[in-house]
Amino acid sequence: MTRRVSARRSNVSKQQDGFATEALAIEWAEKELEGFLTKQKKPMHVNQNAVQSVTHKLKKQLQPKKPQMLHS
Numbered sequence: 571m572t573r574r575v576s577a578r579r580s581n582v583s584k585q586q587d588g589f590a591t592e593a594l595a596i597e598w599a600e601k602e603l604e605g606f607l608t609k610q611k612k613p614m615h616v617n618q619n620a621v622q623s624v625t626h627k628l629k630k631q632l633q634p635k636k637p638q639m640l641h642s
Contacts, residue, residue: 571602 571584584602589595 571599571606 572580572582575581583606586598589598
């Protein structure tokens, strides 16, 4: 199974050879594809600490800057 990772890059997720018949190869591929798609549908684990850290940094960057007083 080959999948497109980006516009320029592909990745081989599964491969196997040596099937006695084309029908056995197709059966294997369909089973592997079904498992792959099921895995892709599962929600990803998200590190909440990382999300909070990034959110905090973004909020800090988006805060308006305080005007600086010019000394004469």
